[in-house]
Amino acid sequence: MSTNEAYPCAHFHEATFIDQNGQLKTTKIPVVQELARTSHFPKRFIASSPPDHHPTTLLETPPVIDITKLKGNGSRTTELQRLAEAAKEWGVFLIKNHGVEGVVLDGVKDVVKSFFGLSYEEKMANVGSYKSVDNMGYGKNFVKSEDQPLDWIDRLTMKAAPVDESTNGISIWPKKPTNFRQAIEKYVEESRKALDDLLQDLAESISLDRNAFLQHFEPEQSEIKVRVNYYPPCPRPDLAIGLMPHSDSSGLTLLLEFGAMGALQVNKGSGWVTLEWPNNNSLLVNIGDLVEIMSNGVFKSMWHQVRTQLDVERFSLVYFYNPPPQCAIGPVVGGSLTEEMYKKVVVEDYVSNYYKISPTTSKEAIMYAKVK
Numbered sequence: 001m002s003t004n005e006a007y008p009c010a011h012f013h014e015a016t017f018i019d020q021n022g023q024l025k026t027t028k029i030p031v032v033q034e035l036a037r038t039s040h041f042p043k044r045f046i047a048s049s050p051p052d053h054h055p056t057t058l059l060e061t062p063p064v065i066d067i068t069k070l071k072g073n074g075s076r077t078t079e080l081q082r083l084a085e086a087a088k089e090w091g092v093f094l095i096k097n098h099g100v101e102g103v104v105l106d107g108v109k110d111v112v113k114s115f116f117g118l119s120y121e122e123k124m125a126n127v128g129s130y131k132s133v134d135n136m137g138y139g140k141n142f143v144k145s146e147d148q149p150l151d152w153i154d155r156l157t158m159k160a161a162p163v164d165e166s167t168n169g170i171s172i173w174p175k176k177p178t179n180f181r182q183a184i185e186k187y188v189e190e191s192r193k194a195l196d197d198l199l200q201d202l203a204e205s206i207s208l209d210r211n212a213f214l215q216h217f218e219p220e221q222s223e224i225k226v227r228v229n230y231y232p233p234c235p236r237p238d239l240a241i242g243l244m245p246h247s248d249s250s251g252l253t254l255l256l257e258f259g260a261m262g263a264l265q266v267n268k269g270s271g272w273v274t275l276e277w278p279n280n281n282s283l284l285v286n287i288g289d290l291v292e293i294m295s296n297g298v299f300k301s302m303w304h305q306v307r308t309q310l311d312v313e314r315f316s317l318v319y320f321y322n323p324p325p326q327c328a329i330g331p332v333v334g335g336s337l338t339e340e341m342y343k344k345v346v347v348e349d350y351v352s353n354y355y356k357i358s359p360t361t362s363k364e365a366i367m368y369a370k371v372k
Helices: 032-038 067-071 076-089 102-116 120-126 163-168 180-205 289-294 347-357 365-369
Strands: 012-018 024-030 058-060 064-066 092-096 137-139 154-161 223-231 241-246 252-259 264-267 272-275 283-287 304-307 314-322
Touching: 012 137, 024 032, 064 067, 064 076, 067 076, 067 180, 076 092, 076 180, 102 180, 102 223, 102 252, 102 314, 154 180, 180 223, 180 252, 180 283, 180 314, 223 241, 289 347, 289 365, 347 365
Parallel strands: 058 272, 064 092
Antiparallel strands: 012 024, 092 283, 137 154, 154 223, 223 314, 241 304, 252 283, 252 314, 264 272, 264 304
Protein backbone atom coordinates (compact mmCIF):
# COMPACT_ATOMS: atom_id res chain seq x y z
CA MET A 1 0.00 0.00 0.00
CA SER A 2 1.80 3.11 -1.18
CA THR A 3 2.01 6.27 0.90
CA ASN A 4 3.00 8.22 -2.21
CA GLU A 5 -0.55 8.26 -3.51
CA ALA A 6 -1.65 11.66 -4.77
CA TYR A 7 -4.37 13.34 -2.73
CA PRO A 8 -6.73 16.04 -4.03
CA CYS A 9 -6.54 17.94 -0.73
CA ALA A 10 -3.46 19.56 0.76
CA HIS A 11 -4.55 19.15 4.38
CA PHE A 12 -2.81 16.55 6.51
CA HIS A 13 -2.37 15.38 10.07
CA GLU A 14 1.15 14.33 11.05
CA ALA A 15 1.77 11.24 13.16
CA THR A 16 5.06 9.99 14.59
CA PHE A 17 5.94 6.36 15.28
CA ILE A 18 8.94 4.11 15.94
CA ASP A 19 9.65 1.82 13.00
CA GLN A 20 10.96 -1.76 13.15
CA ASN A 21 14.54 -0.48 13.21
CA GLY A 22 13.87 1.74 16.22
CA GLN A 23 13.92 4.92 14.15
CA LEU A 24 11.50 7.78 14.79
CA LYS A 25 9.38 8.32 11.69
CA THR A 26 6.78 10.91 10.72
CA THR A 27 3.97 10.22 8.28
CA LYS A 28 1.36 12.50 6.76
CA ILE A 29 -2.26 11.41 6.92
CA PRO A 30 -4.95 13.19 4.91
CA VAL A 31 -7.65 14.89 6.97
CA VAL A 32 -10.75 12.73 6.54
CA GLN A 33 -13.14 15.67 6.79
CA GLU A 34 -11.37 17.28 3.83
CA LEU A 35 -11.35 14.03 1.84
CA ALA A 36 -15.10 13.69 2.35
CA ARG A 37 -15.64 17.04 0.62
CA THR A 38 -13.89 15.71 -2.50
CA SER A 39 -15.40 12.19 -2.39
CA HIS A 40 -11.84 10.88 -2.84
CA PHE A 41 -11.06 7.54 -1.24
CA PRO A 42 -7.32 6.81 -0.83
CA LYS A 43 -6.12 3.21 -0.72
CA ARG A 44 -4.73 3.70 2.80
CA PHE A 45 -8.30 3.70 4.09
CA ILE A 46 -9.13 0.21 2.82
CA ALA A 47 -9.61 -1.79 6.01
CA SER A 48 -7.61 -4.98 6.55
CA SER A 49 -10.97 -6.66 7.21
CA PRO A 50 -13.52 -4.63 5.22
CA PRO A 51 -17.04 -4.42 6.67
CA ASP A 52 -18.52 -6.35 3.75
CA HIS A 53 -16.35 -9.31 4.73
CA HIS A 54 -18.00 -9.56 8.13
CA PRO A 55 -21.04 -11.75 8.82
CA THR A 56 -24.42 -10.08 8.48
CA THR A 57 -25.05 -7.95 11.54
CA LEU A 58 -28.12 -7.85 13.73
CA LEU A 59 -29.76 -4.60 14.81
CA GLU A 60 -30.51 -4.37 18.52
CA THR A 61 -31.15 -1.86 21.28
CA PRO A 62 -28.76 -2.43 24.21
CA PRO A 63 -30.17 -2.86 27.73
CA VAL A 64 -31.55 0.32 29.27
CA ILE A 65 -30.89 1.04 32.95
CA ASP A 66 -33.11 3.58 34.70
CA ILE A 67 -30.98 5.45 37.25
CA THR A 68 -34.05 6.58 39.19
CA LYS A 69 -34.95 2.92 39.81
CA LEU A 70 -31.45 2.28 41.17
CA LYS A 71 -32.15 5.03 43.70
CA GLY A 72 -35.62 3.75 44.61
CA ASN A 73 -36.34 1.31 47.41
CA GLY A 74 -39.00 -0.89 45.82
CA SER A 75 -37.43 -1.23 42.39
CA ARG A 76 -33.73 -1.15 43.32
CA THR A 77 -33.16 -4.91 43.67
CA THR A 78 -34.67 -5.70 40.28
CA GLU A 79 -32.77 -2.90 38.55
CA LEU A 80 -29.49 -4.02 40.16
CA GLN A 81 -30.08 -7.48 38.69
CA ARG A 82 -30.70 -5.97 35.27
CA LEU A 83 -27.52 -3.90 35.62
CA ALA A 84 -25.43 -6.98 36.46
CA GLU A 85 -26.87 -8.93 33.53
CA ALA A 86 -26.16 -6.06 31.13
CA ALA A 87 -22.55 -5.68 32.31
CA LYS A 88 -21.95 -9.45 32.14
CA GLU A 89 -23.68 -10.30 28.87
CA TRP A 90 -23.31 -7.10 26.85
CA GLY A 91 -20.52 -5.04 28.39
CA VAL A 92 -22.51 -1.97 27.29
CA PHE A 93 -25.81 -0.49 28.40
CA LEU A 94 -27.79 2.70 28.12
CA ILE A 95 -28.62 4.87 31.11
CA LYS A 96 -31.62 7.17 31.30
CA ASN A 97 -32.67 9.65 33.98
CA HIS A 98 -28.94 10.01 34.63
CA GLY A 99 -29.09 13.53 36.03
CA VAL A 100 -27.20 15.31 33.25
CA GLU A 101 -29.41 18.18 32.18
CA GLY A 102 -30.59 18.33 28.57
CA VAL A 103 -29.26 21.88 28.24
CA VAL A 104 -25.79 20.60 29.18
CA LEU A 105 -25.94 17.85 26.54
CA ASP A 106 -27.17 20.35 23.95
CA GLY A 107 -24.29 22.68 24.86
CA VAL A 108 -21.76 19.89 24.23
CA LYS A 109 -23.31 19.05 20.88
CA ASP A 110 -23.25 22.71 19.83
CA VAL A 111 -19.56 23.32 20.61
CA VAL A 112 -18.46 20.07 19.00
CA LYS A 113 -20.34 20.83 15.79
CA SER A 114 -19.01 24.38 15.85
CA PHE A 115 -15.41 23.19 16.14
CA PHE A 116 -15.73 20.78 13.22
CA GLY A 117 -17.51 23.52 11.28
CA LEU A 118 -14.31 25.57 11.33
CA SER A 119 -11.96 25.49 8.37
CA TYR A 120 -8.92 23.22 8.59
CA GLU A 121 -6.70 26.28 8.98
CA GLU A 122 -8.77 27.60 11.89
CA LYS A 123 -8.72 24.24 13.65
CA MET A 124 -4.95 23.96 13.37
CA ALA A 125 -4.46 27.56 14.50
CA ASN A 126 -6.41 27.28 17.75
CA VAL A 127 -5.63 23.79 19.12
CA GLY A 128 -2.56 21.62 19.57
CA SER A 129 -2.05 18.34 17.69
CA TYR A 130 -1.33 14.71 18.49
CA LYS A 131 2.19 15.27 17.21
CA SER A 132 2.97 18.05 19.70
CA VAL A 133 1.08 16.76 22.74
CA ASP A 134 1.21 13.06 23.61
CA ASN A 135 -2.09 11.48 22.51
CA MET A 136 -3.90 14.79 22.92
CA GLY A 137 -5.26 17.50 20.66
CA TYR A 138 -6.57 17.44 17.09
CA GLY A 139 -5.36 14.80 14.66
CA LYS A 140 -4.88 11.06 14.31
CA ASN A 141 -3.54 8.51 16.78
CA PHE A 142 -2.73 4.78 16.89
CA VAL A 143 -0.60 5.14 13.76
CA LYS A 144 2.26 2.62 13.88
CA SER A 145 3.50 2.42 10.28
CA GLU A 146 3.17 3.95 6.82
CA ASP A 147 1.47 0.80 5.55
CA GLN A 148 -1.16 0.54 8.26
CA PRO A 149 -4.79 0.72 7.08
CA LEU A 150 -6.36 3.91 8.46
CA ASP A 151 -9.70 4.55 10.13
CA TRP A 152 -12.16 6.96 8.48
CA ILE A 153 -12.13 9.36 11.43
CA ASP A 154 -10.83 12.70 12.70
CA ARG A 155 -10.30 13.15 16.43
CA LEU A 156 -10.01 15.76 19.13
CA THR A 157 -8.83 14.69 22.60
CA MET A 158 -8.51 16.62 25.85
CA LYS A 159 -7.70 15.73 29.47
CA ALA A 160 -10.42 17.08 31.73
CA ALA A 161 -9.04 15.80 35.04
CA PRO A 162 -6.99 16.09 37.17
CA VAL A 163 -7.59 19.81 37.04
CA ASP A 164 -3.94 20.83 37.49
CA GLU A 165 -2.82 18.67 34.55
CA SER A 166 -5.74 19.92 32.50
CA THR A 167 -4.63 23.51 33.09
CA ASN A 168 -1.04 22.73 32.16
CA GLY A 169 -2.28 21.20 28.91
CA ILE A 170 -4.32 24.25 27.95
CA SER A 171 -3.02 24.18 24.36
CA ILE A 172 -5.01 21.05 23.60
CA TRP A 173 -8.31 22.76 24.41
CA PRO A 174 -9.76 24.54 21.35
CA LYS A 175 -9.97 28.30 21.69
CA LYS A 176 -12.86 28.34 19.22
CA PRO A 177 -15.69 28.24 19.89
CA THR A 178 -14.87 30.33 22.93
CA ASN A 179 -17.19 28.34 25.24
CA PHE A 180 -15.83 24.93 24.16
CA ARG A 181 -13.98 24.10 27.37
CA GLN A 182 -16.73 25.48 29.59
CA ALA A 183 -19.37 23.31 27.89
CA ILE A 184 -17.27 20.13 28.07
CA GLU A 185 -16.23 20.64 31.69
CA LYS A 186 -19.85 21.20 32.73
CA TYR A 187 -20.76 17.89 31.11
CA VAL A 188 -17.82 16.16 32.81
CA GLU A 189 -18.84 17.56 36.20
CA GLU A 190 -22.47 16.44 35.94
CA SER A 191 -21.80 13.01 34.45
CA ARG A 192 -19.00 12.08 36.85
CA LYS A 193 -21.53 11.79 39.68
CA ALA A 194 -23.55 9.33 37.57
CA LEU A 195 -20.42 7.23 36.88
CA ASP A 196 -19.39 7.20 40.55
CA ASP A 197 -22.85 5.96 41.51
CA LEU A 198 -22.72 3.31 38.78
CA LEU A 199 -19.36 2.03 40.05
CA GLN A 200 -20.97 1.50 43.44
CA ASP A 201 -24.07 -0.10 41.96
CA LEU A 202 -22.01 -2.43 39.75
CA ALA A 203 -20.08 -3.66 42.80
CA GLU A 204 -23.23 -4.19 44.82
CA SER A 205 -24.92 -6.01 41.94
CA ILE A 206 -22.40 -8.88 42.32
CA SER A 207 -22.46 -8.87 46.13
CA LEU A 208 -19.29 -6.87 46.67
CA ASP A 209 -18.84 -3.96 49.04
CA ARG A 210 -20.32 -0.85 47.37
CA ASN A 211 -16.93 0.88 47.36
CA ALA A 212 -14.98 -2.09 45.99
CA PHE A 213 -14.49 -0.35 42.62
CA LEU A 214 -15.03 3.31 43.50
CA GLN A 215 -12.28 3.24 46.16
CA HIS A 216 -9.71 3.30 43.33
CA PHE A 217 -11.16 6.44 41.73
CA GLU A 218 -9.59 9.02 44.04
CA PRO A 219 -11.50 12.30 43.45
CA GLU A 220 -8.49 14.61 43.03
CA GLN A 221 -6.16 12.35 41.01
CA SER A 222 -8.37 10.13 38.85
CA GLU A 223 -8.06 10.77 35.12
CA ILE A 224 -10.80 11.83 32.75
CA LYS A 225 -10.03 12.07 29.05
CA VAL A 226 -12.62 13.37 26.62
CA ARG A 227 -12.33 12.39 22.98
CA VAL A 228 -14.49 13.68 20.15
CA ASN A 229 -14.76 11.26 17.25
CA TYR A 230 -15.95 12.76 13.97
CA TYR A 231 -17.03 10.42 11.18
CA PRO A 232 -17.79 12.31 7.95
CA PRO A 233 -19.69 10.69 5.06
CA CYS A 234 -17.58 7.97 3.44
CA PRO A 235 -17.68 7.29 -0.33
CA ARG A 236 -16.81 3.60 0.19
CA PRO A 237 -18.45 2.30 3.38
CA ASP A 238 -18.05 -1.20 1.94
CA LEU A 239 -14.26 -0.87 2.21
CA ALA A 240 -13.54 1.51 5.11
CA ILE A 241 -13.93 1.21 8.85
CA GLY A 242 -14.79 4.22 11.01
CA LEU A 243 -12.99 2.88 14.07
CA MET A 244 -11.19 -0.45 14.13
CA PRO A 245 -12.23 -3.18 16.59
CA HIS A 246 -10.99 -2.62 20.14
CA SER A 247 -11.86 -2.73 23.81
CA ASP A 248 -11.37 0.33 26.03
CA SER A 249 -8.41 0.65 28.42
CA SER A 250 -10.59 2.65 30.82
CA GLY A 251 -12.49 1.85 33.98
CA LEU A 252 -15.79 3.03 32.53
CA THR A 253 -16.45 4.80 29.24
CA LEU A 254 -19.41 7.13 28.73
CA LEU A 255 -20.63 7.85 25.21
CA LEU A 256 -22.78 10.72 23.95
CA GLU A 257 -23.71 10.05 20.32
CA PHE A 258 -25.31 12.52 17.93
CA GLY A 259 -25.77 13.02 14.23
CA ALA A 260 -26.31 9.73 12.42
CA MET A 261 -27.07 6.58 14.42
CA GLY A 262 -26.61 2.90 13.70
CA ALA A 263 -22.83 2.78 13.26
CA LEU A 264 -21.55 1.47 16.61
CA GLN A 265 -21.22 -2.30 16.70
CA VAL A 266 -20.36 -4.79 19.46
CA ASN A 267 -19.21 -8.37 19.04
CA LYS A 268 -21.21 -10.79 21.15
CA GLY A 269 -19.30 -13.88 20.06
CA SER A 270 -21.54 -14.99 17.20
CA GLY A 271 -20.97 -11.85 15.11
CA TRP A 272 -21.37 -8.10 15.07
CA VAL A 273 -24.48 -6.44 16.51
CA THR A 274 -25.29 -2.88 15.46
CA LEU A 275 -26.54 -0.78 18.37
CA GLU A 276 -29.45 1.57 17.86
CA TRP A 277 -31.35 3.64 20.35
CA PRO A 278 -33.67 6.65 20.30
CA ASN A 279 -31.89 9.99 20.22
CA ASN A 280 -33.45 10.98 23.54
CA ASN A 281 -30.41 12.06 25.57
CA SER A 282 -29.71 8.52 26.80
CA LEU A 283 -26.02 7.89 27.40
CA LEU A 284 -24.14 4.67 26.65
CA VAL A 285 -21.90 3.14 29.31
CA ASN A 286 -19.12 0.80 28.23
CA ILE A 287 -17.34 -1.51 30.66
CA GLY A 288 -13.58 -0.91 30.28
CA ASP A 289 -10.68 -3.31 30.72
CA LEU A 290 -9.89 -1.98 34.21
CA VAL A 291 -13.35 -2.80 35.58
CA GLU A 292 -13.13 -6.23 33.94
CA ILE A 293 -9.92 -6.76 35.92
CA MET A 294 -11.43 -5.41 39.16
CA SER A 295 -14.50 -7.63 38.77
CA ASN A 296 -12.27 -10.68 38.20
CA GLY A 297 -13.74 -11.09 34.74
CA VAL A 298 -17.37 -11.18 35.85
CA PHE A 299 -18.00 -7.99 33.87
CA LYS A 300 -16.62 -7.92 30.33
CA SER A 301 -15.11 -5.04 28.41
CA MET A 302 -16.76 -5.28 25.02
CA TRP A 303 -14.95 -5.72 21.70
CA HIS A 304 -16.49 -3.02 19.51
CA GLN A 305 -16.03 -1.05 16.29
CA VAL A 306 -17.65 1.73 14.26
CA ARG A 307 -18.81 1.34 10.67
CA THR A 308 -18.74 4.12 8.11
CA GLN A 309 -21.85 5.51 6.43
CA LEU A 310 -22.37 6.87 2.94
CA ASP A 311 -24.34 10.11 3.10
CA VAL A 312 -24.41 11.11 6.75
CA GLU A 313 -22.00 12.36 9.40
CA ARG A 314 -21.75 11.11 12.97
CA PHE A 315 -20.27 12.58 16.14
CA SER A 316 -19.51 10.87 19.42
CA LEU A 317 -18.17 12.39 22.62
CA VAL A 318 -16.32 9.65 24.49
CA TYR A 319 -15.53 10.09 28.18
CA PHE A 320 -12.84 7.74 29.60
CA TYR A 321 -12.84 7.43 33.40
CA ASN A 322 -9.70 5.94 35.00
CA PRO A 323 -8.17 5.61 38.46
CA PRO A 324 -4.96 7.62 39.04
CA PRO A 325 -2.03 6.44 36.86
CA GLN A 326 0.01 5.17 39.85
CA CYS A 327 -2.94 3.29 41.35
CA ALA A 328 -2.55 -0.49 41.62
CA ILE A 329 -5.76 -2.36 40.86
CA GLY A 330 -6.62 -6.02 40.97
CA PRO A 331 -9.57 -8.37 41.26
CA VAL A 332 -11.81 -7.91 44.26
CA VAL A 333 -12.51 -11.42 45.52
CA GLY A 334 -15.61 -11.75 47.65
CA GLY A 335 -19.27 -12.59 47.39
CA SER A 336 -19.58 -14.71 44.26
CA LEU A 337 -15.88 -14.23 43.35
CA THR A 338 -13.38 -16.87 44.47
CA GLU A 339 -10.31 -17.77 42.39
CA GLU A 340 -8.39 -14.78 41.05
CA MET A 341 -8.29 -14.82 37.23
CA TYR A 342 -6.40 -11.52 37.00
CA LYS A 343 -3.30 -10.19 38.72
CA LYS A 344 -2.70 -6.77 40.24
CA VAL A 345 -1.52 -4.15 37.73
CA VAL A 346 -0.57 -0.48 37.91
CA VAL A 347 -2.97 1.60 35.81
CA GLU A 348 -0.32 3.53 33.90
CA ASP A 349 1.56 0.31 33.10
CA TYR A 350 -1.59 -1.31 31.77
CA VAL A 351 -2.53 1.71 29.66
CA SER A 352 1.03 2.06 28.35
CA ASN A 353 1.03 -1.56 27.19
CA TYR A 354 -2.41 -1.06 25.64
CA TYR A 355 -1.16 1.84 23.50
CA LYS A 356 2.07 0.01 22.69
CA ILE A 357 0.35 -3.02 21.13
CA SER A 358 -2.73 -1.29 19.66
CA PRO A 359 -4.20 -1.76 17.14
CA THR A 360 -4.74 -5.50 17.50
CA THR A 361 -7.04 -7.97 15.76
CA SER A 362 -8.30 -9.53 19.00
CA LYS A 363 -8.78 -8.62 22.65
CA GLU A 364 -5.08 -8.98 23.34
CA ALA A 365 -4.42 -6.12 25.77
CA ILE A 366 -6.34 -7.73 28.64
CA MET A 367 -3.90 -10.67 28.59
CA TYR A 368 -1.38 -8.34 30.26
CA ALA A 369 -3.39 -8.71 33.47
CA LYS A 370 -4.39 -12.37 33.16
CA VAL A 371 -3.03 -14.89 35.64
CA LYS A 372 -0.81 -17.20 33.60
